[in-house]
Amino acid sequence: MVQINLDQREITLKIVYYGPALSGKTTNLQVVHHMLDPNVRGRLMILDTSDDRTLFFDLMPVYFKTKSGFTVKVKLFTAPGQVMHNSTRRIILQGADGVAFIADSQKHLGKANNESWRGMVANLKLNGIDAKEVPLVIQFNKRDLPEIRSDEEIEEVAQKGSEPVFKATAIQGKGVMETLEGILRLTWKSLTRKYGLEDKLKITEEQFINNVLKSSVKAIPNTPQKEKGEAR
Numbered sequence: 001m002v003q004i005n006l007d008q009r010e011i012t013l014k015i016v017y018y019g020p021a022l023s024g025k026t027t028n029l030q031v032v033h034h035m036l037d038p039n040v041r042g043r044l045m046i047l048d049t050s051d052d053r054t055l056f057f058d059l060m061p062v063y064f065k066t067k068s069g070f071t072v073k074v075k076l077f078t079a080p081g082q083v084m085h086n087s088t089r090r091i092i093l094q095g096a097d098g099v100a101f102i103a104d105s106q107k108h109l110g111k112a113n114n115e116s117w118r119g120m121v122a123n124l125k126l127n128g129i130d131a132k133e134v135p136l137v138i139q140f141n142k143r144d145l146p147e148i149r150s151d152e153e154i155e156e157v158a159q160k161g162s163e164p165v166f167k168a169t170a171i172q173g174k175g176v177m178e179t180l181e182g183i184l185r186l187t188w189k190s191l192t193r194k195y196g197l198e199d200k201l202k203i204t205e206e207q208f209i210n211n212v213l214k215s216s217v218k219a220i221p222n223t224p225q226k227e228k229g230e231a232r
Contacts, residue, residue: 001095002191004200010071011201013191014095015183017078019102020109020116024141025078027170028102032076032180033060035173037214040064064211068202074184074212090123098135098187099124100179101163102170105140105148135186137164139179144169177213184209 003012017025026046033044042061063073079089093099101120103113121131138161140154151167158165164182168175188205191197198204203211 002097002195002197003095004195008071009069010073011197012073012075013097013187015074015076015098015100015180015187016093016096017076017100017102018089018093018116018120019079020104020112021080021082023102023104023109023113023116024168024170025102028100028139028141028168028176028179029060029076029078031170031173031176035177036062040212040214062212064214066201066203066211068200070201072201072208072211076180086119086123089119090126093120093123093129094127096124096127096129096134097191098183099137100183101136101138103138103140105142105154105167106145107147107149110149135183135190137166137179137182137186139166139168139175141168141170141175143167143174144172181209181213184212 002014003010005011017028019025029044033041040062042059042063044060060076061073062076063071065071077092079092099120101117103117124131124134138157140149140157142148154165154167164186166175166179166182168179170176185205188197188208192205201208
């Protein structure tokens, strides 16, 4: 849940990147960190297990100050994908204002995507969050690999649900910022309906988006490091 501290004039939003192991969640955050203006981004922290997969979370605060004097912080987390860390995933989802589900486009990993989605819905419920109410977008990552779901198949997925669907090749920076902007817009709309953020902060949705994504670059000059375990 969004944290609003009127005394310190500070508002903090929480966005969680969720999905199966090695789908590219950390790569998404690495690329976002690279693309954002250094003046509005925080430190990217990555905690790994002995097998080099993200164990707990990546945390990257993005922050800016409004004309009304509020400091707005957007904290981006990733939840570990391995089944053994389900309790950690549930904890990271606590208080999530929005979720970006990072699916793997490879056909043979469809079952892993579905299992992770069901786990996400269950963990949200355990945290008192209705998956049908929380702002949620889906990204199909690894579009550069062979044996992936076709554009037509992904379009069918999009037609079946209400969540915006994005296609990405995170390791090349493609679709990453579009996914982030998508979940930020849904989250802003949701929080404005619930808490009147636009009135409190005296900024519009476009101003919010422009401030968070301030001076983001459109391409990455160097391919970022692959996510641990060859995730992309």
